[in-house]
Amino acid sequence: xxxxxxxxxxxxxxxxxxxxxxxxxxxxxxxxxxxxxxxxxxxxxxxxxxxxxxxxxxxxxxxxxxxxxxxxxxxxxxxxxxxxxxxxxxxxxxxxxxxxxxxxxxxxxxxxxxxxxxxxxxxxxxxxxxxxxxxxxxxxxxxxxxxxxxxxxxxxxxxxxxxxxxxxxxxxxxxxxxx
Amino acid sequence: xxxxxxxxxxxxxxxxxxxxxxxxxxxxxxxxxxxxxxxxxxxxxxxxxxxxxxxxxxxxxxxxxxxxxxxxxxxxxxxxxxxxxxxxxxxxxxxxxxxxxxxxxxxx
Amino acid sequence: xxxxxxxxxxxxxxxxxxxxxxxxxxxxxxxxxxxxxxxxxxxxxxxxxxxxxxxxxxxxxxxxxxxxxxxxxxxxxxxxxxxxxxxxxxxxxxxxxxxxxxxxxxxxxxxxxxxxxxxxxxxxxxxxxxxxxxxxxxxxxxxxxxxxxxxxxxxxxxxxxxxxxxxxxxxxxxxxxxxxxxxxxxxxxxxxxxxxxxxxxxxxxxxxxxxxxxxxxxxxxxxxxxxxxxxxxxxxxxxxxxxxxxxxxxxxxxxxxxxxxxxxxxxxxxxxxxxxxxxxxxxxxxxxxxxxxxxxxxxxxxxxxxxxxxxxxxxxxxxxxxxxxxxxxxxxxxxxxxxxxxxxxxxxxxxxxxxxxxxxxxxxxxxxxxxxxxxxxxxxxxxxxxxxxxxxxxxxxxxxxxxxxxxxxxxxxxxxxxxxxxxxxxxxxxxxxxxxxxxxxxxxxxxxxxxxxxxxxxxxxxxxxxxxxxxxxxxxxxxxxxxxxxxxxxxxxxxxxxxxxxxxxxxxxxxxxxxxxxxxxxxxxxxxxxxxxxxxxxxxxxxxxxxxxxxxxxxxxxxxxxxxxxxxxxxxxxxxxxxxxxxxxxxxxxxxxxxxxxxxxxxxxxxxxxxxxxxxxxxxxxxxxxxxxxxxxxxxxxxxxxxxxxxxxxxxxxxxxxxxxxxxxxxxxxxxxxxxxxxxxxxxxxxxxxxxxxxxxxxxxxx
Numbered sequence: 006x007x008x009x010x011x012x013x014x015x016x017x018x019x020x021x022x023x024x025x026x027x028x029x030x031x032x033x034x035x036x037x038x039x040x041x042x043x044x045x046x047x048x049x050x051x052x053x054x055x056x057x058x059x060x061x062x063x064x065x066x067x068x069x070x071x072x073x074x075x076x077x078x079x080x081x082x083x084x085x086x087x088x089x090x091x092x093x094x095x096x097x098x099x100x101x102x103x104x105x106x107x108x109x110x111x112x113x114x115x116x117x118x119x120x121x122x123x124x125x126x127x128x129x130x131x132x133x134x135x136x137x138x139x140x141x142x143x144x145x146x147x148x149x150x151x152x153x154x155x156x157x158x159x160x161x162x163x164x165x166x167x168x169x170x171x172x173x174x175x176x177x178x179x180x181x182x183x184x
Numbered sequence: 185x186x187x188x189x190x191x192x193x194x195x196x197x198x199x200x201x202x203x204x205x206x207x208x209x210x211x212x213x214x215x216x217x218x219x220x221x222x223x224x225x226x227x228x229x230x231x232x233x234x235x236x237x238x239x240x241x242x243x244x245x246x247x248x249x250x251x252x253x254x255x256x257x258x259x260x261x262x263x264x265x266x267x268x269x270x271x272x273x274x275x276x277x278x279x280x281x282x283x284x285x286x287x288x289x290x291x292x
Numbered sequence: 293x294x295x296x297x298x299x300x301x302x303x304x305x306x307x308x309x310x311x312x313x314x315x316x317x318x319x320x321x322x323x324x325x326x327x328x329x330x331x332x333x334x335x336x337x338x339x340x341x342x343x344x345x346x347x348x349x350x351x352x353x354x355x356x357x358x359x360x361x362x363x364x365x366x367x368x369x370x371x372x373x374x375x376x377x378x379x380x381x382x383x384x385x386x387x388x389x390x391x392x393x394x395x396x397x398x399x400x401x402x403x404x405x406x407x408x409x410x411x412x413x414x415x416x417x418x419x420x421x422x423x424x425x426x427x428x429x430x431x432x433x434x435x436x437x438x439x440x441x442x443x444x445x446x447x448x449x450x451x452x453x454x455x456x457x458x459x460x461x462x463x464x465x466x467x468x469x470x471x472x473x474x475x476x477x478x479x480x481x482x483x484x485x486x487x488x489x490x491x492x493x494x495x496x497x498x499x500x501x502x503x504x505x506x507x508x509x510x511x512x513x514x515x516x517x518x519x520x521x522x523x524x525x526x527x528x529x530x531x532x533x534x535x536x537x538x539x540x541x542x543x544x545x546x547x548x549x550x551x552x553x554x555x556x557x558x559x560x561x562x563x564x565x566x567x568x569x570x571x572x573x574x575x576x577x578x579x580x581x582x583x584x585x586x587x588x589x590x591x592x593x594x595x596x597x598x599x600x601x602x603x604x605x606x607x608x609x610x611x612x613x614x615x616x617x618x619x620x621x622x623x624x625x626x627x628x629x630x631x632x633x634x635x636x637x638x639x640x641x642x643x644x645x646x647x648x649x650x651x652x653x654x655x656x657x658x659x660x661x662x663x664x665x666x667x668x669x670x671x672x673x674x675x676x677x678x679x680x681x682x683x684x685x686x687x688x689x690x691x692x693x694x695x696x697x698x699x700x701x702x703x704x705x706x707x708x709x710x711x712x713x714x715x716x717x718x719x720x721x722x723x724x725x726x727x728x729x730x731x732x733x734x735x736x737x738x739x740x741x742x743x744x745x746x747x748x749x750x751x752x753x754x755x756x757x758x759x760x761x762x763x764x765x766x767x768x769x770x771x772x773x774x775x776x777x778x779x780x781x782x783x784x785x786x787x788x789x790x791x792x793x794x795x796x797x798x799x800x801x802x803x804x805x806x807x808x809x810x811x812x813x814x815x816x817x818x819x820x821x822x823x824x825x826x827x828x829x830x831x832x833x834x835x836x837x838x839x840x841x842x843x844x845x846x847x848x849x850x851x852x853x854x855x856x857x858x859x860x861x862x863x864x865x866x867x868x869x870x871x872x873x874x875x876x877x878x879x880x881x882x883x884x885x886x887x888x889x890x891x892x893x894x895x896x897x898x899x900x901x902x903x904x905x906x907x908x909x910x911x912x913x914x915x916x917x918x919x920x921x922x923x924x925x926x927x928x929x930x931x932x933x934x935x936x937x938x939x940x941x942x943x944x945x946x947x948x949x950x951x952x953x954x955x956x957x958x959x960x961x962x963x964x965x966x967x968x969x970x971x972x973x974x975x976x977x978x979x980x981x982x983x984x985x986x987x988x989x990x991x992x993x994x995x
Contacts, residue, residue: 014191024200031204031227035211040220047223054204054230057197061241066251073258078226078265085269086219089276107213107960110967111206117974118202122195132239135190137246149248150255161259168263176270178277212963221959 020060027053041086048079061136065143197238205231218272222265229261313359314377318395320356320405321444323349328437335430340420342430346437347416353444354409357402364402365794365805375808378450378514392512396450399805403656404447404586407663408579410787412440414780415574418671421777422570422678432472432568439465443579447586451511452501452519455587459497459551462580463490469575470567482563489560493550497587500543504594507536513590520811523597534602541595541603545588545610552584552640555614559880561637565629569674572629577636577670578663585643585659592652592810596817608648612739615641617877619746623753624874627683628673631754635709636666638743642725645736650821651728652810653803657795658721664791665708665718668784672702675773675781676758685757687765694770697778699759701785706755708788710748710841713834717792724795727833731825741840748844756852797829 030049037043051074058067122128150158204227211224233254240250327349335342380394416436423432442461449455464487471483505511508522515521526537534542548554553561564576575581588595588607595604615638622634639662646655675698676691677683692699708718722744729737763770772778795802807815850856863870872878954965 012191017191020192020196024196027200028203028207031207034223034227035207035214040217043220043223047226050204050227051230054234057200057234058237060192061197061237063237063241063251063254066237066254069255069258073262074226074230078262081265081269082219082223085272088273089219104210104214106964107210110213110964110971111210113971114209114967114974115202115206117971117978118205119199120978122198122202128193128195131244132194132242133244133246134193136238136241137243145248146251146255149252154252157256161256165259165263168266172266172270175267176273209963209967213960213967215960 016060020057023053023056023060026050027057041083044079044082044086047082048075051075051079065146194238194242197234197242201231201234201238203231204228204234218275219269222268222272226261226265229257233257311363313356313363314397315379317356317360317397317405317448320353320409321441321448323353324437324441324444328434328441331430331434331437335434338430343416343420343433346433347413347420349437350409350413350416350440353405353440354413357405357409360397360402361406364397364399365801376514376811380450380512380515383453389509391453392451393454394450394512395448396514397448398809400586400589400656400809401448403660403806405444407582407660408440408443408447411578411663411667411784412436412443412574414783415570415578415667415671418573418674418777418780419568419570421774422674423568428472432469435465435468435472436571436574439469439575439580443583446583450513452504452513453511455590456497456501459547459583459587460494462575462583463487463494463551466490466564466575466580469571470564472567472571476566479566482560482566486560486564489557490550493547493557493584496543496546496550497548500540500547503536503540503543507540520593520814523593526597527599535598535600537594538598538600538602541591541598542606544591544594545603545607548584548587548644549610550584551587552581552644553637554584554610554641554644555617556879558614558618558637559883562630562633562876565627565633569629569670569677572633573667573670573674576633578667581636581640582643582659582663585640585647585655588644588647589652589656589659592647593814595647596810596814604648604650606648608645608733608736611641611644611646611648612736612743613641614638615645615743616739616746617641619743619750620873621876622750623746624870626686628676628685628688628754628758629670629683631685631750632666632669632673635669635747635751638747639666639709642722642740642743645740646725646728649729649732649736650818651725651732652818653795653800653806654721654724654728656806657802658718658725661708661717661721661788661791664784665705665716665788668701668705668781668788669709671777671781671784672698672705675777676702676770678773678777679770680768682765682768685754687768688758689761689764690759691763691770692759695759695772697772697781701781702759703755704785705788706751708792710751710844711744711837712841713838716789718788719837720792720795723830723834723837724797726837727797727830728822728825730830730833731822741836744837744840745844748841749848752845752848753852756848760853 027050030046030053033046034043034050037046051070055067055070055075058064058070208224208227208231211227212221215221215224236250236253236257238250240247240253324346327346330345331338331342335345338345340347376396376398378394378396380392382390383393384391416433419432419436423429426432439462442458442465446455446458446462449458467483467487470486471479473479474483501511504519504526507526508519510517510519510522512518513520523537526535526540528536530536530539532539550557561576561581565572567576595607598604618634618637618641622631622638625631625634639658643655643658643662646652646658675695676688679695679698680688680691682688704716708716711719711722713719713723722740726737726740726744729740807818810818847857851859875881954961
């Protein structure tokens with residue numbers, strides 16, 4: 006379809022919408038004074054990123070993102086907020102300090118990144134004009150995880166286990182008379 | 185899929201990633217509460233993942249390694265969130281607030 | 293011709309699909325290895341103080357080995373030859389290629405797996421009773437598991453390197469278990485001796501292995517690139533005018549001599565009896581000492597490739613000599629376990645001799661039957677020791693009435709060891725050896741028959757002294773052992789009879805399955821060597837064997853059961869002979885006087901050299917010079933270097949004082965500083981980069 010003389014594909018529209026959701030809600034995440042709402046917008050951001058994964062033919066990763074990030078991590082963060090903030094109290098809203106310097110630093114950083122990205126030479130050298138085809142699917146992920154990456158994979162499971170046990174140990178209340 | 189029909193070069197994704205990263209960076213600097221900082225870290229991790237996946241599928245010889253790395257990052261992010269939140273809850277129990285710049289009991 | 297049929301099957305074998313059991317045979321050694329770790333870590337708290345973990349693991353291995361045996365020997369009829377199944381994975385890169393490791397299953401491995409798992413599981417069960425109440429009970433079972441694991445890995449290894457590692461591991465466990473009661477100095481010494489003496493042989497093994505590797509470029513045994521396919525490369529004349537392949541064979545045989553306690557490295561095995569008796573049964577009778585025989589059998593193509601036959605002749609004569617030599621010593625010993633130890637040496641000599649005279653199948657067959665009856669004899673001896681508290685047969689007597697189960701199983705295995713034809717397993721295997729020797733080498737045959745006579749004599753002397761007659765020591769109140777010790781005895785006693793029927797001359801299932809292990813080429817060689825030997829019952833040989841046994845039993849009965857012949861009368865004439873034999877031909881003393889004294893002298897010279905030349909002249913001289921230099925250097929250090937260091941320290945402190953205002957303790961500030969630093973670095977990189985290259989901004993977005 007052509008709009009104002011530009012040839013615009015459906016993918017591009019989808020991209021713009023998803024990127025908008027992602028970036029917009031990300032901005033709200035950092036700007037919302039209320040930490041609870043920030044956490045809810047974080048969920049939206051992560052969903053947007055999942056959509057971008059789908060656009061890059063990484064459907065499995067998108068599913069992982071939705072399940073782990075949106076499903077687990079966000080929920081955990083919200084739970085932690087419940088446990089650590091007195092919702093009814095004054096001062097629940099989170100103060101934000103000196104945004105000017107922070108904005109300047111982040112902005113300069115972005116400019117540098119953008120310059121690097123926008124410079125065409127190396128991008129043209131190493132990249133194809135579109136993402137790889139659908140053969141990069143669940144099968145490929147499974148094969149990669151269980152063949153060349155099986156050792157890191159197992160290691161990751163150990164790390165998760167350790168983190169779990171550690172989290173339980175740290176968060177457990179020390180009651181006297183209990184081991 | 186026909187590349188020309190697709191019409192999204194990799195730089196678009198990279199730009200979104202860069203923006204997301206900088207937003208996270210900004211959040212790191214402005215948030216007072218430890219949970220807010222943790223959330224910002226999640227944003228930055230997502231930005232990095234976006235780059236990994238983009239390169240993994242856009243390279244002339246596409247590689248699954250990008251997605252695999254992203255999966256590892258997600259895994260470790262989950263572990264990190266669990267530990268981080270456990271620490272935060274513990275701190276809250278001790279100090280009744282979680283403002284990172286007021287937690288000074290380890291300072292000389 | 294049998295060989296022709298076998299070749300055809302050799303070709304067909306590639307199309308056979310193997311069962312899951314075969315593909316997962318690597319689990320058989322792995323399970324005991326796991327049990328080893330578990331028992332070592334959690335043994336004391338585990339079920340049965342760790343014993344049940346070890347026994348569970350070895351029993352699981354036993355079940356798998358049985359399944360393998362059914363698949364390889366029985367399923368599809370006795371003629372079905374499954375050939376060879378081998379799998380390799382890369383192990384470590386070397387030079388241009390890689391060393392592979394893996395496992396292979398063929399009839400020989402299956403036989404060994406079965407023997408090892410059967411004996412090991414029974415011995416471990418027996419140990420529950422025998423080791424009851426020992427303070428290091430869990431550790432005992434952990435060592436047993438490690439041994440089982442290493443031994444099983446040894447028999448399924450498909451490359452020499454893994455074989456060597458397992459070989460050394462079984463040596464290690466042997467050392468640990470001989471010295472299990474290390475509070476006793478004699479046990480400690482025996483363990484050390486066993487370790488060092490076998491090490492002498494292992495040097496030969498290692499050298500042979502390296503020679504094969506250099507010439508064939510591979511540690512793998514099988515396959516196109518493997519050792520066996522490329523033995524022709526060793527067909528050049530080496531040192532002593534021998535072909536290299538014969539040298540390799542002789543070197544490998546050195547390892548076998550050490551491990552299987554052949555003359556002249558046999559001295560460690562009798563001393564190894566210091567270990568717990570079940571250990572003697574498993575390691576020093578049934579399995580580990582047979583590893584030497586297994587090694588020669590596994591590497592048999594190397595020996596067959598040697599057209600000169602030197603290596604095999606050495607094997608044959610060393611084996612035959614050891615068989616006779618150890619049997620004579622056995623006649624004059626008074627320690628029940630030492631008699632059995634010399635008997636083991638002698639029987640291993642039989643196996644070696646058999647291999648030496650092309651009796652490949654007979655040797656492996658005898659290995660199997662020997663494992664069963666000798667393990668049974670040792671366990672029976674353990675039961676006797678358990679019941680009486682002594683090992684000296686001069687203090688025993690009349691135990692038949694107190695320990696009926698032990699007596700009958702011991703007697704059965706004794707008959708099997710003596711080789712009573714037609715009835716016992718040992719009979720079938722020993723007669724097979726003698727039949728081959730009759731065909732190829734009459735000297736070995738004569739030694740074998742005479743050895744059988746001696747064997748019968750000393751074994752019946754043992755039986756009569758221990759179980760018959762009247763108790764000689766009234767202090768001892770013998771009692772039968774607990775049931776957990778008797779069950780293994782009965783099972784092994786059953787096997788000591790029944791195991792022989794797989795290899796009768798009329799329906800030799802064993803031979804049909806085992807011969808193809810050699811592969812087409814070497815099977816031809818073997819068939820050629822045995823040309824003209826009838827496949828079947830050799831009445832002459834059987835008659836002579838039967839005669840030897842009968843004469844032996846008669847002699848022993850007349851001397852020790854009913855003292856008709858009084859050997860004391862021979863004392864004046866043959867006293868020196870008796871002393872010579874009773875002192876084991878003074879071999880230990882000879883070693884002490886020659887090898888050990890020479891070593892000690894060399895050590896003394898080295899020590900003096902070390903003390904005077906190296907320590908006094910060189911080291912002290914260097915020390916003096918060094919001290920001088922250091923004094924000079926010390927002055928330099930104090931003034932110049934320290935001054936610089938102080939300067940740096942002062943600067944750092946001043947800088948720190950200035951910088952500490954940055955350390956606010958606020959995480960956000962740190963992040964901010966990090967970003968600033970990052971920006972500065974990126975700026976430097978970008979500026980440097982774009983000065984060199986053309987920069988086309990934004991163009992990357994639409995292309």
